[in-house]
Amino acid sequence: MLRNEIPEFLMENRGKIIYIPSSNRNLDLYYESLVGRDKRKIVKVDDLIEEEDFYRINYQLIDVLKKQEEYIILISVEGLLRKYYCSGEVLELNLGMGIGQRKLEEILENGGYRKSYMVSERMEYSIRGDIMDIYPPSGDNPIRLEFYGNEIDRMGYFSLESQKTIEKQGHIHMYINKNNENGIDFFHMLEKLSTGHKILVENLELIKYKMETGILRERDREKEIRDLFKKIENNSQHLEVIKSEIKREKDKNTEIPEGVKYEKLSQIVVGDYIIHEKYGVGIYLGLENIDGQDYLKIKYADEDKLYVPLEGLKRIERYICEPGAVPSIYNLGTRGFKRRREKLQKDMMEFAKEIIKIQARRKINNGYGFSRDTVWQEEFEEKFPYRETRDQRRAIEDVKRDMESPRIMDRIVCGDVGYGKTEVAIRATFKAVMDGKQVLIMAPTTVLAQQHYERFKKRFEDYPITMEVLSRIKSEKQQDEIINSLKNGTIDVIIGTHRLLSEDVGFKDLGLIVLDEEQKFGVKAKEKLKGIREKVDILTLTATPIPRTLNLALLGIRDISIIETAPEGRIPVETSFIDSDKKIIREKIMEEIAREGQIFYIYNVVKSIESKVKEIQELVPKYVKVDYIHGKMSAQRIRRVLEEFEEGEIDILVSSTIIENGIDIENANSIFIEGMDKLGLSQVYQLRGRVGRGKVKGYCYLIVDSDKKGKKVQMREDSLREVTENGGGGFQLSLEDMKIRGAGEILGEQQHGALEIFGYNLYMKLLKEEITKVKGDYREDLDIKINLEEEAFIPNDYINSDEKLIVYRRAMDSGTLKELNSLKNEVRDRFGKIPKEVENLFRFLRIKVLGRETYVKEIRKENDNYFIGFYEEKIKFEKLYKMIETGRVKYSKKQGGIFIEEDIEEFLREYKEEE
Template sequence: MNLASVGKQTDRAQDSALEPLWNWLKSDAASPLRIEGVSGSSKAFLLAHIKKNHSGPVLVVTPGSSAGEMLYGDLKYFERVINPKIGPQFFPAWEMLPYEDLSPLIETTGERLSVLTQCLTREDFFLVAPIESLFQALIPRKTLTSQIFPIRKGDVMEREILEACLADNGYHRVPMVEAKGDFSVRGDIVDFFMPSENAPVRLELFGDEVETLRYFDVVSQVSMESIEQIAILPTREICPSTEQSQAAVEKLIADGKAMDAERRRVKEVADQIEQFGLFPGMERYLPYYYQAKESLLDYLPANTLIVIDEDEATLEKVDHNWELAQEEYEKYKGAGDPVPQPETFFYTREEFFSKIKSRKQLHLNALKLSGDPDAISLNIQSTPPLRGQFETLADQIWKWNENGRRVIAVAPTKGQTRRLQELQGEYELPLDVDQGILSFGFEFPEFNCVYIAEHEIFGRGHKRRVRRKPKSQSFQRGFKDLKPNDYLVHMDYGIGKYLGARELKTDFSGGEFLEILYADQEKLYVPMEGLGLLQKYIGAGEGSPPLSKLGGVAWKKQTGKIKKSLQEMADDLLKLYASRELTEGHAFAPNPVPVQEFADTFEYVETEDQLKAIEEVEEDLEKDKPMDRLICGDVGYGKTEVAMRAAFKVALEKKQVAFLVPTTILAQQHYNTFRERFRNQALNIACLSRFVSAKEQKRILEKLKKGEVDIVVGTHRILSKDVKFADLGLIVIDEEQRFGVKHKEKLKKMRTSVDILTLTATPIPRTLHFSLMGVRDLSVIETPPGDRIAIKTYIRKFDEAVIQEAIQKELDRGGQVYFVHNKVQSIHSVAAMIHKILPKARIGVGHGQLPESQLESVMGRFIQKEIDVLVCTTIVESGLDIPSANTIIINRADQFGLAQLYQLRGRVGRYKHQAYAYLLIPGATSITEEARQRVAAIQELSELGAGFQLAARDMEIRGVGNMLGHKQSGHISSIGFDMYCKLMDETVKELHGEKVEAHLEPEINLMIKGFIPKDYIPDLNQRLEIYRRMQLIDHAQDCDAMDRELQDRYGALPPDVQKLLELVKIKALCRTLRITRMDMRAEGAVFSFDESTLIPPEQLTVILDDRLSFVSEYQMKLKLNKHTWQDDLKMIERYLTRMAEVSHVES
């Protein structure tokens, strides 16, 4: 279907009821116009047409962020269909309480500054803004204009000026750009990451001219695409000059005196402003920095059309926010904390109207209650709920068609549009099918059109807009974050402590070495070319490992002992695998049509990982051997959908499915999820857990025995002796490690006869999962959800004011709160305390000792949003998925382990709103050092990228222990995680009959030394990381990629780096050919082959010439010209490459 035709055809069908609107838009009329009877997605449809007919900018003000986001999403669909030239923009609020001692999320600031810049630089735009975003003052136009720094390719610019601009605009100088707000300088290359951009920018100068501008990947640091120009924006709404900081201090002191604030507190804030310039929470002092009080409305040109969505609700929100600002001001004033007066920072209803009174105003309302005789009243109807009623829907579409309506059905994915097209063909319907995301359907008589959202036909679960996102990088254990006193593992010498880098003189030149401390105060100096033998030590415990003894045999004994243990474990796994191979299982039919139809009803776009996992599970089910597959993926990565696809395939052939979960609450939630997902299928789904009465359990057991239950979801109750299945086909196990020993034993016996699918949220490291795939069927889902924002995590001393503020902020945005208190005996006292400080909040209490019916009721009411604050124990630790719960407060956080804190915090941030976690402690001096470190670590896990990596490290190690047993966790502690993975890989290969060659590190003695000069890569850790990566290069062609990367990141290669890369390439070729050493002698270069080499000498005779000859059976000599080092190294590389070619080994 031609998407543009939708707009054209609906345009032509306009009714005279809208003529007053089009005439009003063209006129100079000053009085506001009201339109009534417009609701849901029809507002976006009408606004798209209004924008098309209005020659200037449009601002739509909504009564809240949720309404604004929904309208913005619908506008994105209608704008691309009707008027693709100007896309809508969303102007977010800070999502903070007035005067809150926090800074807004940097991504939020980036979005806001980007929109404000467009208002300054573009003549036309289309904005959606929740009223909260207009309620407070922001950076004045004059200030922002002065801080925008445009750059074009070819501009003349001194590097120092650019550095000063970035620093003045709030960018933080770092060795390597990894987060928004960072910038780094390396010679003529300047990297910076603007908060408004999705990728950082690399600017390269040639002299004083901007030679190139390009985006680069923040993980690989490699350039992606070139751009012609960029405008550098500030990182926050306050990036003060010295004069502005001085003015802020003066106003602060004056306000402090007026409100009788504590002198000590005034001095603290003044010191922060004067000494630090930028500091967390400085936005609360914004009026002190600026003379003018301006809002988004001041950025808009005079011809901007102001549309107020649901004016009464919007203006009530203004009044509510103003009252809240006054309350918060009085609270801080009472505490002696100086903050600006509300009238200098926030806007009243009267001020709001005074700012828009001279502009064209349009008021949109769903209800026809105004009594305004000039209001335009529309007859828009919501489409009737016809979910699953296809014949009734077909009749309705024909009726609309007879009334001259054009009917368009909108589905979010290709699979769902295909399903709509099949429905269209089956009933021969006059229906257009389009792909896009629409919140709700509607009939718009004035435009002679009907839109139907696909979910209104087939149904859906939670509404979530999914965007594809690249796979997360698995945890990289490089040297980028190596610091003194970290532990390292040397492949040959064992565990030592890193002391730092030192310059040492060698026989013929100097160089950098790593200084490593071993037992008995002995030291090892490792040259940069030896970094490939080093790994960072990561153990399974919190303590420090013992240092190895240099020159001792203990290290070799230890690795040998662990290798033997690994062989036994892997052998057991292989035996279990072999016994399954010998057992006859049920082979399910491949690709039945209903399975594809069921897949098409999935409301999200599957990620590549998810699709691969689904395919692998289906292939297993289609074999005549029992399946035993493990699906690994973090919370929310789509494991349950993989399991549901498998369950549907099994149930189609009248075999039963058992879905086993570790907790009662999780059983109930999965049961609800299954019922929702399978609502259009003729399957009987039941639940077995403590929440189900004895009478109901008895009825379910009878039905299971008779084969009348297709899918049963439950706890370990499913494994009880009295549970009998008529024909069990599949068991799905969620988090098997959380079940008891007896239950695990029973499952182990089942593994050889029934198809089993195990799900785990424990990330499995990439370094290990390939090895494990040799002994276990494993699918890994690495792609993170596309709409998540990192959880903001705060450590706070237990304080009722902190608790009140955190909960109130969440309730004000319509959300819910978890308050975790892990002591049942005092949990009701805590609930009473919360009720005292927040009397209007609806509070529920949940813990494992409550009667089943009571706990079920509490959890059900929380899920249904009938409870605002759930005071609970760690029963919520895993599995619960409540998108509206986006704040968690954890009392006595110091008493939880790191992994448990991570799991608890994972209950929030499951949706696209900013989530908050507050870790309450009695005070830094009242807890142990170990507990303090744990709590501090979880705070560091706030960023999604770094957080995932740090958490993954802890979780991966636990995961190995969970999968392979506690004995293996001990082995990890004794030799380090990476060495353990290496031994595991070798063990599995050997058990499968593959030859594992001993590690060979060629010794190159060519009297030519390459190195990385400090002025080329000034940062030590980056230098170490590049050295380490070079030493790990196994194929010569990877050197070319490294060459390109270095030039991209650091500029043209100095001669010493060129030498180093040539030597690395030669070393990689030597490793391939099993050449142990290469020596420079008077007659040329001599190659010494290892006796294990698989290259027969006769194969090399074809390349013998007057330069290359055999010295002995395992030695060859190459005559060199010795003119320049470039000539010599190139000749060596050329001959080694020819050796590899004639020997048919991969170079």
């Protein structure tokens, strides 16, 4: 039977269905298409790698098989060959159940769970007051329980991304451990499902081939696998599926879930330099509670202390500037900082005007508007062999929207190494060529240009697109021929290095430029590109954007799309700092060799690289082949060595940082980096991204001489460890790197002084303010003093100190009642019943929002009354006269305001509505 509409075919087939697709890609496509459309339980079992995924799907299968309901199991060949546990320890939870936190904690501890403040991985649990979070090995989302005494008062699932509850439940059934007590109680899928099921198999010959490949890998299971194939052949319905005609369902839900990722990189911690808009740089000493209010305590010169109330949080930023530089700290009573600020703000005003001119030029519709996607474009995109992540899809849509607009595109796509930036560029390239335009793709090195050429050529092999690479590998005659073909339009896509910007290179109809890692290009190339930006659409790809690029995006001069989501199945690279001890290095090398993997060894001193190769050869057995490359070798030699490495003929490749960009060897899964102190943090991060590209765990070993470890190396070590442990990737890393390398070149030498005084964060904030002033959009926040004589703060036993400042900052940044209510609901959800002090804090903030909207200058409590003072130029006299006449309020001319006896919040709400 020939099929090309598989999801509809499966929906028509009722009962218990086992479907065996011929590829994992098809398995993903069918699953996407069926979920939400078919009411039956849909289970997907692909080529599982990670342990936690195995247990999650194993328990899902147990649940499905126990129930006498209809379902569809989509299972790969690898999935069929696996053994599954027949049972697992189950815990049933019900609303109102009297189990108690202590009892449940004991059950979890016995099941091997780890306790943490906030759960982030499976087999973790946390307790915050009456709230208990559990992330079991089964299920898609972690569980949140709220207790009232020993009873479960509320329960449901929550999102790891936002930490918010997403689905309330009355009953939860979960498996609580990973251990199978019976030890040998396993089942194979077809053994378990031999009766009462319809088994559907597509492209049986391909399935047979895959199983034979499996036999070659596992000789001890040859008979078992052959028997399994016979069962499939004899007990199933066979379908021939035309893969090219299977359509991918478009994911309409491309919105990122609501919520905030709690990044720790921008978090202020005790001992940090911070800067106050009015008083300058000081040292943060933590939160201190005074008379029922929390204050930020900051130390200035001569032991001066400043206590900043919470509403002053928006005036404080973390101070980030040049490494090793000690910022000027003034006494609180002097005018030193104020004088310097006034002088520097004049320069910032001029710079703001410059930025606005650039923004205005970008808005002019003087570019080429590309056509909407063609049928060919859709077909081309369906041939992408992987499943796009949500971030990747959004970046693709951003680029297409820019290209279809008549405005000239200047977009950065920022994403970690291996997160799918190249595919975004490939689709943009295809779109441009479909409109008859030429595309220039520029890489910083010959090696990367060649790799891009091979990757693009493979993706375009089914389409009549002409493509060439222009680099020093080509002879002069070949280069001349390529340049002539570019000028007469017979080449659609040209890939190369900065050679493409030479005077002799011309185009018939250039429509798109793709720049890979623009920061690696030289000054001349950047100057040439500056002129091109105003004429042709430009797409920039980067893993760690240099601070200048990042800031231009933040200021609206360039657009940015961020790919933060790792591809499905990607296992994080494990990073370790090891001592420069030959025994340790040999041990780690041999661990990788033993698992039949290959190794990069980064050594960035060209003069002595051959000596380093000999040193490594002496460390390892003779059968381990070692070779090397560096940037001063001929392009042909580099290419030959890389080809040998890719073919597996070389076990260890000693290299300079030439492999930093674009080298993609799936079997190279360990990298050693020597001389980290001489590399930029983002360089280290890029190099680390050369391993772990496939479905095998990658390891990065940073070699550090503990006897010579300086402050700079320690800062890099701390920052890289923080990024790898807490997430955030290259985009966050670029901000951290700036702290280490210095921020002097961010926005030009002219702004260096302002950056040094204000630090990066405050500088950017002040610059944005200057831009809004020049535009005429600036609205100065009116100060409002409020004293309600109530304790309004977050107690330490409700939210711990690490989270508390984040919540405070979000609360103070909430500018509307809706935002405050949303935050309050989130706090209630995540931390449990809100204490009186926190209720008072939200009431205080609501009154502040209402007061700001009604131009109130001051609110204070006097005995049982409230005094409200207004900004006189904003006051609604007619309205107040009516209130005074009715006796509802009392007017005090002396104090310039009114007294009321009713609830202040209700009064301000009514006053605002009538206004």
